[in-house]
Amino acid sequence: MTTIDTNHSAALGQGGIVARFTSMLEAWRDTRVTRRELNRLSDRELDDIGLTRGDIERIARGL
Numbered sequence: 001m002t003t004i005d006t007n008h009s010a011a012l013g014q015g016g017i018v019a020r021f022t023s024m025l026e027a028w029r030d031t032r033v034t035r036r037e038l039n040r041l042s043d044r045e046l047d048d049i050g051l052t053r054g055d056i057e058r059i060a061r062g063l
Helices: 002-012 017-040 043-048 053-060
Strands: none
Touching (some): 017 053
């Protein structure tokens, strides 16, 4: 039983596969939401904030 508990806690602990997957999922979601919201803006609105349609992917990915 100790071996199972140790492996189980390692998988759920900091740096575990579940934590990494959750982090990747959150990053993907944030990128998707940012891309969607920027694409909803008109070209004029994008220009007002100093962006073009070509900037959206770079901004969404945080580059």
